[in-house]
Amino acid sequence: MFVDIMINTMTLTVRFAVALLIASLGEMYNQKAGIFNLGCEGIMSMGAFLGMLVPFMIGGADQVPGYVNILGLITGTLCGALLGLIFGIVVITFRAPQGIAGIGMQMFGVGLAGTFFRSYIGGSQSITGINASAIPVISKIPIIGEILFTHNAVVYFAYLMIPVCYYIMYKTPWGLHVRAVGTHPRAADSLGINVNKVRYQSLAVGGAMAGFAGAFLTLCQAKMFTADIIGGRGFIAVALVYFGQWHPIKIFLGALLFTFAQSLQTQIQIFVPQFQYYEFLTMLPYLLVIVVLAFNRKSNKFGPASLGKPFNREMRV
Amino acid sequence: MGKFNEIKELRLENIVKRFPGVLATDHVSLTVGEHEILALVGENGAGKTTLMNVIMGLYQQDEGSMFINGEEVHFRSPNDAFDCGIGMVHQQYMLVPNMTVLENIALGMKDCQKKVKVDLDSVRAKVNEISTKYGLKVDPDAYIWQLAVGEQQRVELVKTLCLGAKFLILDEPTSALTPQETDELISLLSRMAKELSIIFISHKLNEVKALSQKVCILRHGAVVFQGNTKDYTPKEIAALMTGHEVETSANTEEPCNGNIAVDIKDLCVKSDRGFLALDHFNLEIKEGEIVGLAGVSGNGQRELAESMNGLRKVESGSINFYGTEISNLTPRQIIDLGMGYIPEERNIEGIVPSMSIKENIILKDNETEKFSKNHILKNKEIEKYTDEMREKFDIRSPHMHIAAGSLSGGNIQKVILAREIDRNPKFLVCVYPIRGLDMGAAEFIHKQLLALRKKGVGILLISEELEEIMNLSDRIAVICKGQNQKVLMRDEASTSKLGILMAGVKDE
Numbered sequence: 001m002f003v004d005i006m007i008n009t010m011t012l013t014v015r016f017a018v019a020l021l022i023a024s025l026g027e028m029y030n031q032k033a034g035i036f037n038l039g040c041e042g043i044m045s046m047g048a049f050l051g052m053l054v055p056f057m058i059g060g061a062d063q064v065p066g067y068v069n070i071l072g073l074i075t076g077t078l079c080g081a082l083l084g085l086i087f088g089i090v091v092i093t094f095r096a097p098q099g100i101a102g103i104g105m106q107m108f109g110v111g112l113a114g115t116f117f118r119s120y121i122g123g124s125q126s127i128t129g130i131n132a133s134a135i136p137v138i139s140k141i142p143i144i145g146e147i148l149f150t151h152n153a154v155v156y157f158a159y160l161m162i163p164v165c166y167y168i169m170y171k172t173p174w175g176l177h178v179r180a181v182g183t184h185p186r187a188a189d190s191l192g193i194n195v196n197k198v199r200y201q202s203l204a205v206g207g208a209m210a211g212f213a214g215a216f217l218t219l220c221q222a223k224m225f226t227a228d229i230i231g232g233r234g235f236i237a238v239a240l241v242y243f244g245q246w247h248p249i250k251i252f253l254g255a256l257l258f259t260f261a262q263s264l265q266t267q268i269q270i271f272v273p274q275f276q277y278y279e280f281l282t283m284l285p286y287l288l289v290i291v292v293l294a295f296n297r298k299s300n301k302f303g304p305a306s307l308g309k310p311f312n313r314e315m316r317v
Numbered sequence: 318m319g320k321f322n323e324i325k326e327l328r329l330e331n332i333v334k335r336f337p338g339v340l341a342t343d344h345v346s347l348t349v350g351e352h353e354i355l356a357l358v359g360e361n362g363a364g365k366t367t368l369m370n371v372i373m374g375l376y377q378q379d380e381g382s383m384f385i386n387g388e389e390v391h392f393r394s395p396n397d398a399f400d401c402g403i404g405m406v407h408q409q410y411m412l413v414p415n416m417t418v419l420e421n422i423a424l425g426m427k428d429c430q431k432k433v434k435v436d437l438d439s440v441r442a443k444v445n446e447i448s449t450k451y452g453l454k455v456d457p458d459a460y461i462w463q464l465a466v467g468e469q470q471r472v473e474l475v476k477t478l479c480l481g482a483k484f485l486i487l488d489e490p491t492s493a494l495t496p497q498e499t500d501e502l503i504s505l506l507s508r509m510a511k512e513l514s515i516i517f518i519s520h521k522l523n524e525v526k527a528l529s530q531k532v533c534i535l536r537h538g539a540v541v542f543q544g545n546t547k548d549y550t551p552k553e554i555a556a557l558m559t560g561h562e563v564e565t566s567a568n569t570e571e572p573c574n575g576n577i578a579v580d581i582k583d584l585c586v587k588s589d590r591g592f593l594a595l596d597h598f599n600l601e602i603k604e605g606e607i608v609g610l611a612g613v614s615g616n617g618q619r620e621l622a623e624s625m626n627g628l629r630k631v632e633s634g635s636i637n638f639y640g641t642e643i644s645n646l647t648p649r650q651i652i653d654l655g656m657g658y659i660p661e662e663r664n665i666e667g668i669v670p671s672m673s674i675k676e677n678i679i680l681k682d683n684e685t686e687k688f689s690k691n692h693i694l695k696n697k698e699i700e701k702y703t704d705e706m707r708e709k710f711d712i713r714s715p716h717m718h719i720a721a722g723s724l725s726g727g728n729i730q731k732v733i734l735a736r737e738i739d740r741n742p743k744f745l746v747c748v749y750p751i752r753g754l755d756m757g758a759a760e761f762i763h764k765q766l767l768a769l770r771k772k773g774v775g776i777l778l779i780s781e782e783l784e785e786i787m788n789l790s791d792r793i794a795v796i797c798k799g800q801n802q803k804v805l806m807r808d809e810a811s812t813s814k815l816g817i818l819m820a821g822v823k824d825e
Contacts, residue, residue: 171435173435176416176423176430177424179413179416180424183416184411184413186409187410187411187424189375190405190407191411192396192397192399305414313376314336314376
């Protein structure tokens with residue numbers, strides 16, 4: 001039984017870590033550019049709703065052609081980018097406090113998605129979504145084959161984003177600009193880099209990735225939408241960025257760890273139903289995040305020093 | 318490369334820049350020719366930096382125009398200034414600490430950003446070319462946070478030159494350097510002036526004399542004087558700068574022989590970053606004596622002041638204060654023993670900026686019977702007392718109800734002084750007391766310190782201004798890497814001697 005639990009847990013971890021991974025990689029861009037977007041949860045919620053809406057409008061609960069599901073993903077992604085830009089107007093142009101604006105964005109996104117859901121879809125409906133398919137041959141490798149190669153295409157695409165995000169952040173001119181405006185915006189400004197433009201761009205990218213993560217949840221994971229489908233993943237994503245110290249690889253490890261704890265507790269609930277206090281099990285992954293954050297080495301050398309501070313060139317200190 | 322092959326002349330005409338409620342520059346006109354070094358001199362808040370930010374396109378002027386070689390130019394962003402060959406080294410270095418030297422330079426070089434991947438190899442080649450040409454050594458792969466202040470400045474210079482600057486603006490480039498580093502910089506700049514034009518902002522008049530051909534003095538945003546540097550003495554320039562004759566007070570008394578007030582033995586204290594900022598530091602200070610502690614900032618001064626006031630944990634060693642061991646006591650206990658403290662960051666540590674001047678003045682004594690009864694503040698007494706303080710310490714403010722944070726630096730320092738001095742401390746720890754103050758305010762503060770010394774109070778004066786230290790101190794200690802290098806009597810000390818000690822070289 002133990003082996004079954006572990007194989008199941010790891011297989012689920014690989015699949016379920018995706019939403020968290022993509023959302024936190026997006027949040028990483030926001031924070032590296034100096035803005036922390038607590039509204040991630042709300043953006044994911046809208047992404048999740050649109051990810052469901054597009055295939056549902058076209059085909060209802062029936063099987064729809066693959067491109068319709070992809071269209072759902074794209075719609076969620078674009079909506080996320082748009083919401084990121086709206087958040088940008090609030091915190092960059094109007095310099096609203098980011099924490100408060102983020103909470104606003106979270107409630108706005110979750111509320112809007114819930115309202116639209118009620119008026120356009122109604123009760124709980126499911127879609128076929130994007131299904132997992134085992135990759136021939138290599139999925140037959142014992143243990144590893146099942147854990148790694150029995151997922152849908154979007155999962156592999158998501159993992160490809162880790163090196164891509166790393167490359168963009170550390171090798172491209174845009175990444176250079178993002179890192180500069182989040183740490184020392186005045187320095188960037190003195191070199192003719194438009195600080196606020198870069199921040200808007202990073203919010204669009206971060207929002208898009210949160211939207212994608214939300215759409216992934218409905219299309220590939222739950223195959224349905226509920227008002228609380230995100231279930232705090234947006235906030236966990238924000239926490240994971242701190243946990244991973246703004247580095248894509250460490251963020252990836254954090255997402256894996258959290259999802260592993262999450263999957264393990266569901267497996268324990270399934271395999272050991274006689275354990276009564278399942279609420280405690282549900283709590284475990286979140287507890288883990290708090291404990292790990294508390295003991296995380298606090299290093300500000302590599303962090304974005306201007307995180308949370310609006311930029312105003314003519315503000316004389 | 319660039320819009321102009323050479324800059325024969327940069328001319329400003331009637332530049333006006335306003336900030337809400339402030340006229341930062343007031344119809345400023347000036348001209349700098351090719352291979353010329355112009356010193357721009359003025360007190361804090363005179364508008365020097367604002368004017369330079371206008372030249373760089375960081376600020377847009379409200380009125381006036383700028384000409385290069387007689388042709389009018391408009392800079393909308395620093396990119397436009399770089400294109401015309403103008404570059405600036407800001408007073409606060411514009412370097413991103415968690416990026417490498419190369420990345421910082423690449424940030425400004427548009428040529429290396431044209432492909433998907435940043436072309437760091439071309440940046441490296443350019444950096445090597447510039448550093449060989451001017452003898453500016455930098456490690457291209459070091460992170461900025463790993464570099465000392467002097468090295469960071471070299472990076473700034475290399476960066477500016479890599480961006481193609483033929484016209485350099487340097488905003489107080491020597492403010493964080495040791496005397497030796499300053500000398501090196503000055504000789505470097507005079508060599509560079511053979512190929513470049515330079516505007517050099519400073520209020521250290523000996524540097525102005527050593528380096529510049531022309532001097533331009535700003536006061537309250539307006540040009541009050543322009544002329545050839547060699548025709549004027551530093552004293553004349555100082556008088557023009559402040560608008561009145563400057564007298565400097567100095568300690569001329571005999572060295573005293575009082576009881577020992579503070580005895581610090583083998584003190585070890587950690588910095589925020591976790592290394593030993595004070596490493597077996599020893600110093601004793603007598604009653605009625607001013608001991609100046611010279612050193613480049615960041616060598617343990619902050620940690621010393623904080624541990625003496627209970628604000629930082631002492632790892633080992635002792636601080637004996639009139640017979641009481643005060644290491645690791647709480648700040649309140651140390652205050653009650655008679656310690657006074659003028660902290661480094663006057664806006665953050667010295668006052669609570671959002672509270673009124675009145676409240677800030679009684680902050681240390683609000684629980685005494687003088688100011689409160691049954692835990693309720695005695696408002697009338699406080700008003701009366703703080704009005705006296707305003708008179709006595711010349712705090713320039715219409716009344717004492719306004720927020721202390723809205724005062725100028727000099728007046729904030731006077732508020733702190735009023736609080737610390739009038740409670741009759743037995744000892745005073747004084748950290749960078751005149752940093753960023755104009756000459757008038759600095760002079761006032763020095764007079765107060767000398768008066769306190771006469772009353773028998775021991776003073777530890779931590780400063781990076783050697784002139785201040787040599788004028789006021791009875792004895793001078795030099796701190797480097799958390800250790801007391803040497804203690805000199807006032808008449809033994811000279812700038813060069815102290816400079817060598819500050820750089821970490823022990824003689825003998």
